[in-house]
Amino acid sequence: MTVTASRLHLSDIAPTVIQSEIRAMSVECDRVGGINLAQGICDTDLPQLVAAGAVDAIESGFNIYTRLDGIAPLREVIAHKLASFNGMTVDPATEVLVTNGATGALYASLLALLNPGDEVLLFEPFYGYHVSTLVSLRMKPVPVALAAPDWQLDLDAVRSAITPRTRAILVNTPSNPSGKVFGQTELEAIAALAIEHDLFVFTDEIYEHFLFDGEKHISLATLPGMADRTITISGLSKTFSITGWRIGYLAAAPQWIAAIGYFHDLTYICAPAPLQHGAAAGLRGLADTDFYANLSTEYQAKRDELCAALTDAGLTPSIPAGAYYILADASKVPGTLARDKARNLLVSTGVAAVAGSAFFRPGRGEHLLRFCFGKKPGDLTRACDQLRKLA
Ligand SMILES: Cc1ncc(COP(=O)(O)O)c(C=O)c1O
Structure with a gap:
C-alpha cells in the first residue's frame, strides 16, 4: 500500500505567522495575576459622549x-x-x-x-x-x-x-x-x-x-x-x-x-x-475642545512616571516622543533571550512587559523589553512601585 501525505494540513505560511509575543505575555500575566504593561490595551475610560452615542444608536x-x-x-x-x-x-x-x-x-x-x-x-x-x-x-x-x-x-x-x-x-x-x-x-x-x-x-x-x-x-x-x-x-x-x-x-x-x-x-x-x-x-x-491636548499632557505625565521608575530600576529607557510605549534596556534582567527576560521580570516584580525581539528581525532586540503606559493611573503607579524592587 502506498502511503500518501494527508491533504489536511496548514497553509504554507501558517507556521510562519505565529501568535504574537504580546498576546502570549498577556496570557502569562493573567495566569500569575500580574500588572499587564505588555499589551497596548489602553484600559482607561472612554469619553462619556462616545459611550452615550453608541447606546443611543443601539436603542x-x-x-x-x-x-x-x-x-x-x-x-x-x-x-x-x-x-x-x-x-x-x-x-x-x-x-x-x-x-x-x-x-x-x-x-x-x-x-x-x-x-x-x-x-x-x-x-x-x-x-x-x-x-x-x-x-x-x-x-x-x-x-x-x-x-x-x-x-x-x-x-x-x-x-x-x-x-x-x-x-x-x-x-x-x-x-x-x-x-x-x-x-x-x-x-x-x-x-x-x-x-x-x-x-x-x-x-x-x-x-x-x-x-x-x-x-x-x-x-x-x-x-x-x-x-x-x-x-x-x-x-x-x-x-x-x-x-x-x-x-x-x-x-x-x-x-x-x-x-x-x-x-x-x-x-x-x-x-x-x-x-x-x-x-x-x-x-x-x-472637536474644538481641549480633549486632544489633554491626552498628550496626561500621557506625557504617565511616560515620565514610568521612565523614572525604569531608570530607578536600572532598566534604562529610550524616552519616547509619542505613542505610549517605552523600550527599555533590560540587560540586567536574567535571561539570554528577551522572552526569558520578560518572564523573569514577571516572576520577580509581577509586571508584564513584551520581549523586545518581537519588534526586530531575528537575533536583534534581545536586550530590550517594551512597556506600555496606556494604563489607569493606579495600575501604572503600582507597576512602578513593583519595578523599583529591582533597584
Ligand atoms: C501601530 C499600531 N497600529 C495599529 C494598531 C491597532 O489599531 P486598531 O485597534 O485600530 O486596529 C496598534 C495597536 O496596538 C498599533 O500599535
Missing part, C-alpha cells in the same frame, strides 16, 4: 449593516478632523473609508493595491502586526533599521533597500514600539524616494494624538506630490480608549478607495454600526 435601531464605506455622519466628521488636525482636504463621499480598526484598513489596502511577492519597506523596530499582515498576504516585509537610542532615520539604508520589487513604504508615526515621531525633513526624504521610485506609502497614524514635549504630528499625505500615492490610516481605538470597538478609517484618492472598500467589505462587511455612531458623536462633540 434607536442602528443595528444593521451600514454602507460598506461607513455611515455618512462619521465620514463627514472624519473629513473635518483630517482638515483641522492633519491639514488634509478630503471628500467624505469618495475619499474616506470607515474600517474595522487601523488593522482592517491596512489589510484591505494591501489586498487591493499590492500583489504577492511585492516588497514593502518598513522601519525597525516595527509593529509586529505590520510584518505578519504582509507575510500573511504573501508580501515581503523589508525592515530598515532605525538607529538607537533616538531612532534616527538612515536614508542611505532606505535607498539601498529599494529593489525593482519594492511597491510601498509603510510609515508608523508616532511609532509603536519606539515612540519615534518622524519629523518634517525625514518625511520629505521618504516622500522624495516614494516619488522617485513610484511607490505607494501606507501610513499608520493611530497614535497621532499622543505627542510629547511639543512634538508635532505630520501626515505624509500633506507633502507635495503625496496625496495620490498615500493611504492614510488611523482610527479611534487609542484616542477614545475603545480598542474593542474596532473603529478605524483611511483616507486615499478615489481611484484606490473603491477597490479597498470592496476588499474591506469582503472581510468585514462594515465596521460595527452603532459604534460608528458613537465614534461620530465623539469626533463631533470633542
Whole structure:
C-alpha cells in the first residue's frame, strides 16, 4: 500500500505567522495575576459622549449593516478632523473609508493595491502586526533599521533597500514600539524616494494624538506630490480608549478607495454600526475642545512616571516622543533571550512587559523589553512601585 501525505494540513505560511509575543505575555500575566504593561490595551475610560452615542444608536435601531464605506455622519466628521488636525482636504463621499480598526484598513489596502511577492519597506523596530499582515498576504516585509537610542532615520539604508520589487513604504508615526515621531525633513526624504521610485506609502497614524514635549504630528499625505500615492490610516481605538470597538478609517484618492472598500467589505462587511455612531458623536462633540491636548499632557505625565521608575530600576529607557510605549534596556534582567527576560521580570516584580525581539528581525532586540503606559493611573503607579524592587 502506498502511503500518501494527508491533504489536511496548514497553509504554507501558517507556521510562519505565529501568535504574537504580546498576546502570549498577556496570557502569562493573567495566569500569575500580574500588572499587564505588555499589551497596548489602553484600559482607561472612554469619553462619556462616545459611550452615550453608541447606546443611543443601539436603542434607536442602528443595528444593521451600514454602507460598506461607513455611515455618512462619521465620514463627514472624519473629513473635518483630517482638515483641522492633519491639514488634509478630503471628500467624505469618495475619499474616506470607515474600517474595522487601523488593522482592517491596512489589510484591505494591501489586498487591493499590492500583489504577492511585492516588497514593502518598513522601519525597525516595527509593529509586529505590520510584518505578519504582509507575510500573511504573501508580501515581503523589508525592515530598515532605525538607529538607537533616538531612532534616527538612515536614508542611505532606505535607498539601498529599494529593489525593482519594492511597491510601498509603510510609515508608523508616532511609532509603536519606539515612540519615534518622524519629523518634517525625514518625511520629505521618504516622500522624495516614494516619488522617485513610484511607490505607494501606507501610513499608520493611530497614535497621532499622543505627542510629547511639543512634538508635532505630520501626515505624509500633506507633502507635495503625496496625496495620490498615500493611504492614510488611523482610527479611534487609542484616542477614545475603545480598542474593542474596532473603529478605524483611511483616507486615499478615489481611484484606490473603491477597490479597498470592496476588499474591506469582503472581510468585514462594515465596521460595527452603532459604534460608528458613537465614534461620530465623539469626533463631533470633542472637536474644538481641549480633549486632544489633554491626552498628550496626561500621557506625557504617565511616560515620565514610568521612565523614572525604569531608570530607578536600572532598566534604562529610550524616552519616547509619542505613542505610549517605552523600550527599555533590560540587560540586567536574567535571561539570554528577551522572552526569558520578560518572564523573569514577571516572576520577580509581577509586571508584564513584551520581549523586545518581537519588534526586530531575528537575533536583534534581545536586550530590550517594551512597556506600555496606556494604563489607569493606579495600575501604572503600582507597576512602578513593583519595578523599583529591582533597584
Ligand atoms: C501601530 C499600531 N497600529 C495599529 C494598531 C491597532 O489599531 P486598531 O485597534 O485600530 O486596529 C496598534 C495597536 O496596538 C498599533 O500599535
